[in-house]
Amino acid sequence: MSEHPLLSVRDLKVDFPTRRGTLKAIDGISFDIARGEILGVVGESGAGKSLTGSAIIGLLEPPGRISGGEVRLKGDRIDNLPAKAMRHIRGKRIGMIFQDPLTSLNPLFTIGEQIVETIMAHLPVSEREARERAVHLLDEVGIPAASQRLGAYPHQFSGGMRQRVVIALALCAEPELVIADEPTTALDVSVQAQIIRLLKRICRDHGASVMLITHDMGVIAETCDRVAVMYSGRIAEIGPVADVVRAPRHPYTIGLMGAIPTLDATEDRLTQIPGSMPRLDAIPSGCAFNPRCAHVFARCRQERPEPIDVGSSKVACWLAEEDGSRTIVDKKKADQLS
Amino acid sequence: MLAFTIRRLLQAILVMLVVALIAFTLFRYVGDPVNQMVGVETSAEEREALRERLGLNAPVMVQFARFIGHAALFDFGTSYQFKQPVADMIGKRLPATLELSLVSALLALLVGIPMGVYTGLNRDSALSKFFLSVSLIGISLPTFLIGILLIFVFSVNLQWLPSFGRGEVVQIGWWSTGLLTTSGLKALVLPAITLGLFQMTLIMRLVRAEMLEVIRTDYIKFARARGLPDRIVHFRHALKNTLVPVITIAGLQLGTIIAFAIITETVFQWPGMGLLFLQAVQNVDIPIMAAYLMLIAFLFVVINLIVDILYFLVDPRLRAERAVH
Numbered sequence: 333m334s335e336h337p338l339l340s341v342r343d344l345k346v347d348f349p350t351r352r353g354t355l356k357a358i359d360g361i362s363f364d365i366a367r368g369e370i371l372g373v374v375g376e377s378g379a380g381k382s383l384t385g386s387a388i389i390g391l392l393e394p395p396g397r398i399s400g401g402e403v404r405l406k407g408d409r410i411d412n413l414p415a416k417a418m419r420h421i422r423g424k425r426i427g428m429i430f431q432d433p434l435t436s437l438n439p440l441f442t443i444g445e446q447i448v449e450t451i452m453a454h455l456p457v458s459e460r461e462a463r464e465r466a467v468h469l470l471d472e473v474g475i476p477a478a479s480q481r482l483g484a485y486p487h488q489f490s491g492g493m494r495q496r497v498v499i500a501l502a503l504c505a506e507p508e509l510v511i512a513d514e515p516t517t518a519l520d521v522s523v524q525a526q527i528i529r530l531l532k533r534i535c536r537d538h539g540a541s542v543m544l545i546t547h548d549m550g551v552i553a554e555t556c557d558r559v560a561v562m563y564s565g566r567i568a569e570i571g572p573v574a575d576v577v578r579a580p581r582h583p584y585t586i587g588l589m590g591a592i593p594t595l596d597a598t599e600d601r602l603t604q605i606p607g608s609m610p611r612l613d614a615i616p617s618g619c620a621f622n623p624r625c626a627h628v629f630a631r632c633r634q635e636r637p638e639p640i641d642v643g644s645s646k647v648a649c650w651l652a653e654e655d656g657s658r659t660i661v662d663k664k665k666a667d668q669l670s
Numbered sequence: 671m672l673a674f675t676i677r678r679l680l681q682a683i684l685v686m687l688v689v690a691l692i693a694f695t696l697f698r699y700v701g702d703p704v705n706q707m708v709g710v711e712t713s714a715e716e717r718e719a720l721r722e723r724l725g726l727n728a729p730v731m732v733q734f735a736r737f738i739g740h741a742a743l744f745d746f747g748t749s750y751q752f753k754q755p756v757a758d759m760i761g762k763r764l765p766a767t768l769e770l771s772l773v774s775a776l777l778a779l780l781v782g783i784p785m786g787v788y789t790g791l792n793r794d795s796a797l798s799k800f801f802l803s804v805s806l807i808g809i810s811l812p813t814f815l816i817g818i819l820l821i822f823v824f825s826v827n828l829q830w831l832p833s834f835g836r837g838e839v840v841q842i843g844w845w846s847t848g849l850l851t852t853s854g855l856k857a858l859v860l861p862a863i864t865l866g867l868f869q870m871t872l873i874m875r876l877v878r879a880e881m882l883e884v885i886r887t888d889y890i891k892f893a894r895a896r897g898l899p900d901r902i903v904h905f906r907h908a909l910k911n912t913l914v915p916v917i918t919i920a921g922l923q924l925g926t927i928i929a930f931a932i933i934t935e936t937v938f939q940w941p942g943m944g945l946l947f948l949q950a951v952q953n954v955d956i957p958i959m960a961a962y963l964m965l966i967a968f969l970f971v972v973i974n975l976i977v978d979i980l981y982f983l984v985d986p987r988l989r990a991e992r993a994v995h
Contacts, residue, residue, distance in 0.1 A: 391894055423897025430895070435888035439987060440910050449906075450896045485986040501896060
C-alpha cells in the first residue's frame, strides 16, 4: 500500500452536457499528492480549479459529470463509488473547505451542533465525547474560550473566526486529505495570512495532505510544496514551487509570474497576458493557450502538447520539448532558467 | 424577546381598535339600526324611546367607547333576526369552524410539507411531476367545485361519507366537538379536504421552491462535503431553512382558512360561523356581521403574533443579540 501516493488523479475529465453540445470543463488532467504534501492549484477563474476539487470529493453539481479518467485514494478508486460509500469518504478521509466562510455554515444551528453532528457521523463516539472533541478542535484553531462558544451561532462570529470554525469542521474526523477551495478569498486581507498559516500548521499537526486551490501566487509560494498551474481545464505546468515560481517553463506560467506586481518594478503598468481564457465552447485546437502565446508556432495550433518531464517539473508545451532549438524570448526569465 | 412581544401586543391592540372602528361604523351607519329592529307600524315616539334606550342619541365618541367596552366583554348586542345575544350564537358556532379549520390546516401542513420536500429533492421524478400536475388542479379549481365533486364521488356514488352536517357532537363545557365520535369524524373528512386542498398545494409549491433554493446554498454543499447522511442534510439542514417563509404563509393561510370557511361551510351545510355570517348578510343582521368582523380580525392578529414569535424560535439571527467578534 505504501507505494501508492495518497491521492492519484489520472486523465480526469469532467463534462457538462448542454443543449448545444458537451462542454469539456476539465480535459484530461493527471497529478499526485503525496502524504503530508501541500499541492497548490492555481489558475484564472474558470480554469477548472474548483471543479477538480468537487470532482475528487464527488460533489459535482449536475449536469456536470466525470466522463473519464480515475481518482485513487491510497490506490483505491473513489470516482466510481456508490453514493453511500462516497459519503463515508467525504469528511472522514477527504475534508473540504469552501471559499466563503460566511455562507458555509448553516445559520440556524450552533457551531457546536454542526461540529458534533459531523464528528458523530464519522466516529463511533458518544455525544459527550464528541463535544469534548469539538472544544479541543476549536481551541486548536484558535477560537478563544472555545467551550463557551459551542452554543454560539455562526452570525455571532466574524469572517476570520468563521473560517477557523470551517477548518475545525473539515478536520474533525481526521481526514487524510483536505481540499481547500480558495479558503481566504472572501476574507479580509489582514486575516488571510493568519488563516493560511493556521491551515498549514493544523494540517501538518494532523498529518493531512492539502490541495490548496487559489489564484494567489503569493500564497502558493509561501505555503505549498508543489504547484499545478491550470489553464482551460488542463494542467499547463506542475512541479515543485521553487522551480515553477523561479523558473517557469510554460509561457502561461511565465505570464502569470510576470503579472505579479513587485515593489521594485520600474514599469508604470502591470504586465499582463493579452486576451482572455477561451470559453469552454470555443477551446482552440492544439494547445489551448496558443491564441495568447507570444511564442506560438505551427505545431501549437495542430497538436495538443502532453505534459513532459522537464527537470523536476512537468510542462505541457511544445517549447519545452524543443527546448534546444528554441529559446524563450523573455530575457529575464531566460536568465533565470539557466 | 419580551420587549418585542410587548411591542407586538401594543400594535395588535391598535389594529383591533381600527377594526372596531370599522365594525362600529358598519353597525351605526349602514342603515338605521332602529329601522332594522322595529316594524313598519311602530310610531315615531316608540322609535325615539328605543333610540334613547339603545344609546343612539349619545355623542358618536361615547357610542364608540361604549361599543369597544362591550366588545371587550364579548357583548355584541342582539341579533336582529334571531333576537338572541350575538356572542352566544357565535360561541355555539365557533367550535365547528375552528375544528374544521384546524384539521384542514393540519392536513395541508402534514401532506403539503413532505410533498414539497420530495418534489424539491427529486425534481425530475415521475411522482414529482404527478404531484405538480395535481397541485395545479388544487390551485385552479374553485373550492365549491371541489366540494361538490367530492360530494358527488364519495357521498352520492360511493356513499362512504356524509354529504352535509357535522355528525354527532360531544359537549365539553361550552365547546362542542365532533372529533370524538365516528360520525363526527366521518362528517369532517370531505369538508376538511375541500377547505385544505388549496392550502396544501400552496404549501407544497412553496416548500418545493424554497427547497430548490436552499439545496443550492454553500452550507448545504458544505454539509454534504462533511459527509453527513442525506437524511440529516435534507431534513435537518435544508428543511429548517425553508421554514421561515413557510411559517409566514401557513400562518396567514390559517387565518384565511378560518375566514373563508364560509364557502365550504355553505356547500356542506356545516353549522359553523361562516354559515351564520352568510345568513346574517342575507338578512342585513348587522350585529352578527360586526361581531364576525371583530372575531376574524382578532384571530388574524393572534396568528400573526404567534408567527412572529415562531420566527424567533426558528431563526437565531433575529434574536436581538450583538455579534461577538
